[in-house]
Amino acid sequence: MAWFAKRLLGILLVLLEIMFLIFIMLRVIPGDPASVLLNEHVSPAAIEKLTVSMGLDKSLSEQFIDYLKDALRGDFGLSYYLHKNVGELIYEAFPYTARLACMAAVFAWSFGIVSGIVSVMYHDRILDYLFRGLSLLGISVPIFMVAMFLQYLIYYRLGMLPLNFNGSFVSLLLPAVALGWDSAGSVARITRSQLMEQMGEPYIDTAKAKGLYFSRAVLRHALRNAILPVITVMALQLSGMLSGAVITESIFGVPGIGRLALTAIQTRDMPLLQGTVLFSAFLIAVGNLLADLINSILDPRRGLK
Amino acid sequence: MSRDILLEIKNLTVSVKKDGKDFPIVKGVDIEVPRGKIVGIVGESGCGKSMTAKSINGILPRAARITGGSIIWHDKNGEERDLSSLSEKKLRTICGSEISMVFQEPMTSLNPMMRIGKQVEEVLLIHGLAKSKAEAKEKVIKMLDEVGIAEPELRYNSFPHELSGGMRQRVIIAMAVIAEPKLLIADEPTTALDVTIEAQILKLIRKMCEIHSMSVIIITHNMGVVSKICDDAYVMYMGRIMEHSTTERLFRRPVHPYTRGLLSSIPRIGEDKEYLETIPGNIPEIDKEIRGCEFCLRCSDDIQSCFFEKPEEKEIEEGHFVRCHSVEVLRGGSKVL
Numbered sequence: 001m002a003w004f005a006k007r008l009l010g011i012l013l014v015l016l017e018i019m020f021l022i023f024i025m026l027r028v029i030p031g032d033p034a035s036v037l038l039n040e041h042v043s044p045a046a047i048e049k050l051t052v053s054m055g056l057d058k059s060l061s062e063q064f065i066d067y068l069k070d071a072l073r074g075d076f077g078l079s080y081y082l083h084k085n086v087g088e089l090i091y092e093a094f095p096y097t098a099r100l101a102c103m104a105a106v107f108a109w110s111f112g113i114v115s116g117i118v119s120v121m122y123h124d125r126i127l128d129y130l131f132r133g134l135s136l137l138g139i140s141v142p143i144f145m146v147a148m149f150l151q152y153l154i155y156y157r158l159g160m161l162p163l164n165f166n167g168s169f170v171s172l173l174l175p176a177v178a179l180g181w182d183s184a185g186s187v188a189r190i191t192r193s194q195l196m197e198q199m200g201e202p203y204i205d206t207a208k209a210k211g212l213y214f215s216r217a218v219l220r221h222a223l224r225n226a227i228l229p230v231i232t233v234m235a236l237q238l239s240g241m242l243s244g245a246v247i248t249e250s251i252f253g254v255p256g257i258g259r260l261a262l263t264a265i266q267t268r269d270m271p272l273l274q275g276t277v278l279f280s281a282f283l284i285a286v287g288n289l290l291a292d293l294i295n296s297i298l299d300p301r302r303g304l305k
Numbered sequence: 306m307s308r309d310i311l312l313e314i315k316n317l318t319v320s321v322k323k324d325g326k327d328f329p330i331v332k333g334v335d336i337e338v339p340r341g342k343i344v345g346i347v348g349e350s351g352c353g354k355s356m357t358a359k360s361i362n363g364i365l366p367r368a369a370r371i372t373g374g375s376i377i378w379h380d381k382n383g384e385e386r387d388l389s390s391l392s393e394k395k396l397r398t399i400c401g402s403e404i405s406m407v408f409q410e411p412m413t414s415l416n417p418m419m420r421i422g423k424q425v426e427e428v429l430l431i432h433g434l435a436k437s438k439a440e441a442k443e444k445v446i447k448m449l450d451e452v453g454i455a456e457p458e459l460r461y462n463s464f465p466h467e468l469s470g471g472m473r474q475r476v477i478i479a480m481a482v483i484a485e486p487k488l489l490i491a492d493e494p495t496t497a498l499d500v501t502i503e504a505q506i507l508k509l510i511r512k513m514c515e516i517h518s519m520s521v522i523i524i525t526h527n528m529g530v531v532s533k534i535c536d537d538a539y540v541m542y543m544g545r546i547m548e549h550s551t552t553e554r555l556f557r558r559p560v561h562p563y564t565r566g567l568l569s570s571i572p573r574i575g576e577d578k579e580y581l582e583t584i585p586g587n588i589p590e591i592d593k594e595i596r597g598c599e600f601c602l603r604c605s606d607d608i609q610s611c612f613f614e615k616p617e618e619k620e621i622e623e624g625h626f627v628r629c630h631s632v633e634v635l636r637g638g639s640k641v642l
Contacts (some may be wrong), residue, residue, distance in 0.1 A: 049412065202413040205364045209408075211401030211431045213393055220427075224418040300464040301417060 016064030076269030101241035108180035116191025138185020180263035194226035239287025243280030318373035345535035411473035422461030550625035
């Protein structure tokens with residue numbers, strides 16, 4: 001398990017790096033959090049007082065060391081604006097993001113994989129062109145366009161689903177489709193191209209010579225080999241979606257991680273922004289590790305390396 | 306019909322699409338495969354020998370298709386079926402059970418993600434040749450043993466990458482033979498292997514052919530392979546059969562300039578020559594139309610009609626056919642051996 005330990009250490013180093021970078025960046029950009037929180041009519045003395053109480057008068061290195069020390073104890077600071085512990089805020093927001101991400105993933109992957117397979121089975125026929133067109137739309141239309149189009153069509157014209165998130169399962173359907181839209185496109189395209197590549201391999205001729213017909217050869221032989229890179233992409237997509245969908249969550253009013261991050265940016269809420277960025281980085285690093293693990297387990301040619 | 310024929314390829318034409326036009330790469334090929342015999346098709350790379358083989362069990366690449374002729378399969382009860390016009394589904398029921406194939410590349414012809422035992426077993430399961438999984442597994446292990454794989458129970462669970470090239474080719478042969486087919490097509494079965502393994506694999510194919518009374522079609526570019534195991538030999542050049550006969554006659558008396566060129570290109574031990582003899586030139590591109598004999602551009606015996614007229618096939622002795630304008634000349638002149 002030396003491999004695993006090495007990877008975990010790698011993740012820790014990456015997180016440390018992220019903490020450092022985001023910390024520096026937030027302090028380089030212009031704008032003083034204390035004066036944003038109060039406003040221009042407040043006396044300089046009051047701003048000064050708040051600055052000291054937030055610890056922003058100390059030197060950068062002192063501030064960073066304080067931040068690290070607290071982080072190690074699991075304390076990511078107090079949100080300036082929401083006056084709550086950052087960890088607690090993320091903990092409250094995460095379930096919404098998680099539900100949204102899982103639904104989006106289920107939609108994206110089932111659509112993507114199925115349409116990839118169908119495209120190959122009906123190569124250069126109408127269904128293939130249809131799914132190829134759809135997946136091209138998937139990767140090229142921006143999320144906010146999809147979201148607004150869905151709201152217009154499904155809510156305004158058809159009146160079938162609620163416009164915004166209201167806590168119910170049904171109200172998450174539109175955001176899930178909007179969020180999963182481009183993932184569905186890329187999964188479909190990768191599945192298709194990987195399968196096409198595998199169908200040209202000699203072992204497919206072997207399978208056909210054995211008496212398997214085309215569709216069975218695709219499902220039984222090619223898919224096993226084609227799915228590995230697709231799994232890697234899917235793991236990255238899921239960790240990306242779990243770490244917050246800023247645009248989708250804002251448009252549909254889902255109180256998840258993405259909205260939290262947006263609020264943090266708008267209010268110069270340094271601890272909250274540091275917290276959400278760190279959380280995203282953590283999820284993505286873990287997603288990477290997971291993708292590698294799954295690949296190693298599924299591919300007999302690759303041991304844990 | 307004097308001989309007991311299993312498979313008869315009649316006037317087969319295969320074309321590939323290139324820039325929207327069809328170019329024939331197999332041109333009116335006739336091949337007879339007698340029951341229980343080994344037939345060799347020999348020629349340079351790109352002469353259409355693999356395409357001929359692949360059209361039998363319908364695994365031609367996407368761009369190629371059969372544009373003429375027929376492939377007649379003779380059942381043992383005397384029924385005839387044209388494989389070239391069967392539906393994909395019907396053809397697949399014959400493939401694997403009655404016609405099987407061994408491929409050139411043992412490294413890539415097995416599915417890297419499947420255990421080899423399962424891959425061999427698949428043949429039995431597809432064609433319903435085993436009543437239970439346990440019986441299938443037992444048959445597979447017996448077959449692996451028969452093709453000379455040590456510790457077959459252990460190897461059953463191996464993945465292809467854990468085996469050497471020769472072992473993988475044995476697995477592929479096991480897969481091809483396990484359903485006891487009537488015809489085995491071996492497409493360059495030893496090209497990717499080294500010489501000692503080649504001899505073993507050829508011996509194995511011969512042995513399997515005898516034990517299971519199969520017919521075999523061997524596709525090769527190696528005259529040595531033909532002389533070692535084939536009963537009949539077909540020499541192919543640019544999609545046409547140039548000469549065919551029994552192996553014995555063909556080697557005793559090669560007539561077509563191309564056959565003679567192939568034979569004299571084999572290096573012999575003890576021969577004191579500075580250069581190895583070769584056939585000059587290359588195979589022309591497929592989209593180049595040749596009016597006369599396909600071989601005229603590289604032939605040493607060309608006479609005028611070679612450039613303008615396609616030679617007909619002539620029987621120069623019993624069962625020995627040659628497609629060459631200079632046959633008459635050869636017969637009358639002093640050039641015949």
